[in-house]
Amino acid sequence: MPAKAGKKPKFNLIRKNCSAWALILPAVVCVYFVVLRPQITGTIWSFFNMRGYKVGEFVGLDNYRRVIADTMFAKTVGNTFRYVFWSIIIGFPIPVILAVVLNEVVHFRNGFRFWVYFPSALPSVAVMTLWFLMYYPDRGGLLNLALSKFGLDPYVWLQDPKHTVMFIVISMTWNSCGATAIYYFAALQGVNRELYEAALMDGAGFMRRFRSVTFPHMSGVMLLFLIRQIIGVFSIMEQPLQMTDGGPNGASTSLGLLAYKYGFVSVRPQLALAVGVIMFLILIVFTCFYFYLNKKVEDNQ
Amino acid sequence: MNLFANMDRGILTTADMKQKKYKILYLIMFLFLLVYCAVCFFPVVWILLSGFKDVKEMYAVPASFLPHKLELSKLVKVWTEMKFYKYYISTFTMALGSVAADVIVCGLAGYSLSRLKPKGTKLILAVLFWIMLMPGTMRTVPLYMIFTDFPHLHFDMSNSFWPIWIMAAANVFDIILFKNFFDGISKALIEAAQVDGAGNLQIFFRIILPLSVPIFMTVSIFAFNGSVGQYFWPYLLISKQNLTVLGVQLFNLKSSPYTMDYQMLALLFSILPQVIVFAIFQKKIIGGVNVGGVKG
Numbered sequence: 001m002p003a004k005a006g007k008k009p010k011f012n013l014i015r016k017n018c019s020a021w022a023l024i025l026p027a028v029v030c031v032y033f034v035v036l037r038p039q040i041t042g043t044i045w046s047f048f049n050m051r052g053y054k055v056g057e058f059v060g061l062d063n064y065r066r067v068i069a070d071t072m073f074a075k076t077v078g079n080t081f082r083y084v085f086w087s088i089i090i091g092f093p094i095p096v097i098l099a100v101v102l103n104e105v106v107h108f109r110n111g112f113r114f115w116v117y118f119p120s121a122l123p124s125v126a127v128m129t130l131w132f133l134m135y136y137p138d139r140g141g142l143l144n145l146a147l148s149k150f151g152l153d154p155y156v157w158l159q160d161p162k163h164t165v166m167f168i169v170i171s172m173t174w175n176s177c178g179a180t181a182i183y184y185f186a187a188l189q190g191v192n193r194e195l196y197e198a199a200l201m202d203g204a205g206f207m208r209r210f211r212s213v214t215f216p217h218m219s220g221v222m223l224l225f226l227i228r229q230i231i232g233v234f235s236i237m238e239q240p241l242q243m244t245d246g247g248p249n250g251a252s253t254s255l256g257l258l259a260y261k262y263g264f265v266s267v268r269p270q271l272a273l274a275v276g277v278i279m280f281l282i283l284i285v286f287t288c289f290y291f292y293l294n295k296k297v298e299d300n301q
Numbered sequence: 302m303n304l305f306a307n308m309d310r311g312i313l314t315t316a317d318m319k320q321k322k323y324k325i326l327y328l329i330m331f332l333f334l335l336v337y338c339a340v341c342f343f344p345v346v347w348i349l350l351s352g353f354k355d356v357k358e359m360y361a362v363p364a365s366f367l368p369h370k371l372e373l374s375k376l377v378k379v380w381t382e383m384k385f386y387k388y389y390i391s392t393f394t395m396a397l398g399s400v401a402a403d404v405i406v407c408g409l410a411g412y413s414l415s416r417l418k419p420k421g422t423k424l425i426l427a428v429l430f431w432i433m434l435m436p437g438t439m440r441t442v443p444l445y446m447i448f449t450d451f452p453h454l455h456f457d458m459s460n461s462f463w464p465i466w467i468m469a470a471a472n473v474f475d476i477i478l479f480k481n482f483f484d485g486i487s488k489a490l491i492e493a494a495q496v497d498g499a500g501n502l503q504i505f506f507r508i509i510l511p512l513s514v515p516i517f518m519t520v521s522i523f524a525f526n527g528s529v530g531q532y533f534w535p536y537l538l539i540s541k542q543n544l545t546v547l548g549v550q551l552f553n554l555k556s557s558p559y560t561m562d563y564q565m566l567a568l569l570f571s572i573l574p575q576v577i578v579f580a581i582f583q584k585k586i587i588g589g590v591n592v593g594g595v596k597g
Contacts, residue, residue: 019501020417024425027410027476033447034471035432035440042439053446098337101330104311107304115338117587121579123530125548126572130344132555133565140359140561142347145366178341182587189310196312206326209312235438238533242552256438264537269442276439283436291434 043280046273053269063274067262073275075250076258079165080234083254086169087233092226095177099184100214113182120179128242131171132158135243158244161251168239168252180225187221188214220297227290231283255279345572352379352565359561379566383550383559392529392546392574395462399469399528400521406470408517411479412505416491426480433473448538459538469528475520482516483509522582529574547571 046063049056067073098116105112119127134142135157144154158164195213204212237256240246246253246261253261255275263272305318305327317323351359353368353375380386414422448464449457458464486509494504532548539545551571554564579586 016417017419020413020419021421023409023413023417024419026406026470028425030406030467030471031429031432031473031476034444034468035435035437035473036428037452038440038443038447039432039435039437042443045443046439053442053449098334100311101333104308104313104327105331105334106308106310107331112334112338113587114583115341116334117583118341118579121526121575121586122572123526123548123575125530125532125551126568126575129551129554129564129568129571130348133348133561133568134344136561138360142344142351174340174344193309196314200314200316206312206317206323214312231436235436259438260441263442263445269446272442273439276441279438280436283438287434287436 042273043277046270046277048270050268050270052267059270063270064278067271067274067278070271072250072253072258076253076255079251079253080236080255082165083169083236084230084233086166087172087229088226090166090169091173091177091229091233094173095180095184095225096218096222098177098181099188100210102181102185103188113185116181117178119174120176122175124175124238125242127171127175128239131167131174132243135167135171158252159248161248164244164248164252168243169233171243172233172236172239183225184218184221187218191217220293220300224290224294224297227286227293231286231290234283234286235279345569348565348568352562352569354562356560356562375562376566379563380570383563383567383570385567385570387543388545388547388550388571389574391544392548395465395535395546396525396528396574398462398466400524402466402470403472403475403524404517404521407472407475407520408479408513410476412483412509414476415480415483416504416509417501426477429473429476433477445537460541460544461539462544464538465528465531465534468534469524472524475524478520479516482513486512518582518585522578522585526575526578526586547574 045055047058047060049059049062102109102112102116122130133140136142136144137154137156137159139145139148139154141154141157143157147154158167191214196209199209199213235256236254237260240252240254240257241260244252246257256279259272259275259279262275263269303315305313305315308315308318313323313327318327347366350366350368353371358369413419414426449459451458490508491504494508499507530548532546532552535544535546536549536552539549548571551568554567557564559567
């Protein structure tokens with residue numbers, strides 16, 4: 001900025017910086033206390049003993065040893081991967097199909113978009129309660145009501161330890177699928193029409209056009225979403241806490257829920273921090289990969 | 302009349318639709334959407350209808366989806382008996398405070414980082430960007446400790462909405478969203494105002510703010526919806542009865558003495574704010590997903 005004649009340019013510069021900083025300061029203070037400081041202290045304190053929520057003495061890797069020795073730990077690692085597995089099987093393909101179909105169907109387009117998105121507009125705590133009631137193990141639940149219409153016996157749903165993770169993932173998919181489909185739908189708007197026309201000239205049918213034009217256009221975004229979903233589902237905690245409280249018999253306890261239980265139920269926060277750091281180390285690998293890919297996808301577009 | 306006159310977006314074209322196989326394919330896709338939408342919509346209707354049944358009716362053989370009679374007075378009964386007005390007041394206090402904190406703190410920071418660019422802007426942006434990516438899996442316990450016993454100053458913020466509002470203000474994603482939006486506002490307009498002698502604040506209120514109504518709306522709606530629905534932190538930090546929010550009420554519903562029909566109608570009351578916001582701002586919300594999708 002050119003200094004006005006006669007005024008002190010340096011003083012102006014400082015004043016300008018100060019007022020600009022004053023606007024940023026509240027955000028910086030909040031981010032420091034909410035994100036940065038917990039991140040750093042959480043990592044450091046995972047090497048310390050704690051009494052209640054008071055930091056005690058340095059204990060090295062003791063907390064980590066105790067977590068790994070806990071029989072629940074191996075079980076929750078397995079469960080967490082089960083969540084990720086089912087979310088890839090169920091939660092990943094449905095939004096892709098939905099977006100492609102939404103993009104093809106011209107009738108009632110706005111109505112369809114409204115209802116497809118609708119579950120995503122509901123808060124997760126309400127959706128989990130809704131599905132908890134739908135999965136109700138006796139005849140009061142919607143799914144058992146439907147089964148009884150077909151003359152079948154009621155099923156225990158969430159109380160079946162073999163499938164409880166899958167049922168939780170289904171309710172999560174119902175919740176988040178619409179918003180993801182709309183992202184993909186937006187990505188589809190960017191397909192170059194000329195490519196379709198060229199494919200048409202070559203006499204390509206629907207599947208051929210999908211494979212050679214639509215899919216290559218979406219694949220980058222799809223991969224990004226897949227990794228984002230893996231990162232998100234890997235740290236899942238609120239959904240099982242609400243629907244099953246980790247049960248039956250620990251069958252739906254995820255790593256995130258285990259950390260919560262250490263932190264706030266059995267009040268051994270040092271163990272919660274150790275679990276948090278272990279999760280961080282696994283997730284940071286995915287996160288780096290995500291950003292490497294994100295850059296690649298952006299460079300391509 | 303051609304049913305398929307304007308197929309200009311997808312894989313299928315108007316010309317394709319003359320062929321029978323594409324007509325069938327279209328019909329299949331249409332039915333698929335119809336079924337999917339029913340899956341989205343039916344659980345909520347079921348909750349509504351079942352809420353009007355009494356408990357005996359729920360377990361009646363043969364079971365029926367429809368209740369014997371729709372007693373609308375039951376809605377009023379549940380509302381007053383469960384004291385929903387109290388939950389609404391506290392939830393709206395929490396949510397509107399969060400929206401204000403988010404929009405004001407992140408909006409100002411985004412404006413400054415985009416337009417005023419003080420010394421250190423690059424560093425701040427880099428730090429914010431890295432923070433946004435960091436998995437926060439070890440943050441819960443230290444955050445809880447900060448809010449119950451603030452470092453060095455030793456005050457306790459639990460049993461108030463301050464922790465929720467502070468967390469809403471620390472929304473790194475929104476800071477960057479605002480910054481990106483302000484980056485897109487034409488420089489010429491601002492330079493013209495500067496030539497006319499307008500100060501920073503004047504530029505902000507006279508030029509930037511009117512042009513940024515869309516982004517403020519989008520961020521507000523999403524912040525409101527996100528905040529109305531939260532339960533985890535209120536559950537951890539707030540035990541005062543008159544500060545109980547809808548999410549916590551829902552979370553506690555399972556272990557409450559209320560019968561299933563009451564639980565169902567309570568669930569409906571709890572989603573009502575979001576459903577209304579979604580019905581009014583559906584274009585904004587569905588479109589806003591894409592604003593966030595550009596970088597995120």
